[in-house]
Amino acid sequence: MTSTQRLAFLKGHGTENDFVIVPDPDGRLDLPATAVARICDRRAGLGGDGLLRVVRSAAHPEARAQADEAEWFMDYRNGDGSIAEMCGNGVRVFARYLLHAGLVEAGDLAIATRAGVRRVHVAKTGDVTVSMGRAVLPEDSVVVTVDGRGRPSTNVNMGNPHAVVFVDDLAHAGDLLAVPPFGPASVYPDGVNIEFVVDRGPRHVAMRVHERGSGETRSCGTGACAVAVATARRDGAAPAETGTPVTYRVDVLGGSLSITEQPDGTVEMTGPAEIVAEGTFDPAWLAAALA
Numbered sequence: 608m609t610s611t612q613r614l615a616f617l618k619g620h621g622t623e624n625d626f627v628i629v630p631d632p633d634g635r636l637d638l639p640a641t642a643v644a645r646i647c648d649r650r651a652g653l654g655g656d657g658l659l660r661v662v663r664s665a666a667h668p669e670a671r672a673q674a675d676e677a678e679w680f681m682d683y684r685n686g687d688g689s690i691a692e693m694c695g696n697g698v699r700v701f702a703r704y705l706l707h708a709g710l711v712e713a714g715d716l717a718i719a720t721r722a723g724v725r726r727v728h729v730a731k732t733g734d735v736t737v738s739m740g741r742a743v744l745p746e747d748s749v750v751v752t753v754d755g756r757g758r759p760s761t762n763v764n765m766g767n768p769h770a771v772v773f774v775d776d777l778a779h780a781g782d783l784l785a786v787p788p789f790g791p792a793s794v795y796p797d798g799v800n801i802e803f804v805v806d807r808g809p810r811h812v813a814m815r816v817h818e819r820g821s822g823e824t825r826s827c828g829t830g831a832c833a834v835a836v837a838t839a840r841r842d843g844a845a846p847a848e849t850g851t852p853v854t855y856r857v858d859v860l861g862g863s864l865s866i867t868e869q870p871d872g873t874v875e876m877t878g879p880a881e882i883v884a885e886g887t888f889d890p891a892w893l894a895a896a897l898a
């Protein structure tokens with residue numbers, strides 16, 4: 608980018624998990640963690656739970672191997688600038704952006720991520736569905752520390768790490784999240800996303816989440832998948848054994864997501880994804896942020 612060119616950005620969200628989208632098709636932009644954190648700052652920057660850099664897979668060293676399957680790579684960063692393997696709301700917003708920008712046709716497409724290629728269905732309007740791969744549930748229940756107290760949780764990996772804690776009242780989660788919860792470093796050496804869950808009805812739950820690298824957010828797509836799978840195990844629902852898909856509605860502070868576990872173990876998520884604004888960075892502000 609030359610000093611006279613202005614870098615474009617867009618803003619989007621999925622169930623109010625919000626992202627700054629930065630198109631960088633040829634992978635020319637060096638975006639250090641400090642710059643991402645400044646861009647995602649809600650007072651001194653644009654504000655967002657995370658950032659989605661849009662890069663051609665062939666132009667990114669971490670995605671080159673996926674380039675035959677997926678033209679575009681979602682380079683996802685948390686709001687503090689740290690890198691995460693996967694973002695479920697982000698990948699829906701990423702697909703909505705590709706369509707919005709005319710980079711793909713409506714229908715089925717593949718998106719490269721650090722957790723592997725994800726298949727997405729995006730129509731011209733409405734919800735976006737993404738196949739999130741298989742959940743991995745290591746057998747052990749893990750004790751996480753919430754507000755100074757140990758609580759048992761279900762360890763679920765959706766490409767990124769989650770700990771699902773069943774609670775009696777979600778209202779308490781707000782107080783509990785005042786001090787960031789954490790999991791044991793032996794199980795989660797790179798940190799963990801922690802979900803608090805209550806029942807709302809048959810195959811219907813609500814959650815709040817504390818995200819690694821972003822704090823409490825109004826939604827987490829991978830978290831909702833982890834919650835649905837952990838709840839299905841708790842409820843004794845076993846799609847692999849019955850051959851019948853199981854669907855949970857997972858309410859989040861910013862809306863609701865539909866999560867289906869298929870008999871082959873893959874997890875599908877359906878929910879909204881919207882682009883809300885687009886513009887350009889002030890070149891002087893950006894240069895300072897990148898310095």
Ligand SMILES: N[C@@H](CCC[C@H](N)C(=O)O)C(=O)O
Nearest residue numbers: 691694695696767827828829
């Ligand atoms: N909000 C995301 C998850 C983003 C990554 C997460 N904070 C991590 O560090 O693993 C989602 O919608 O899945």
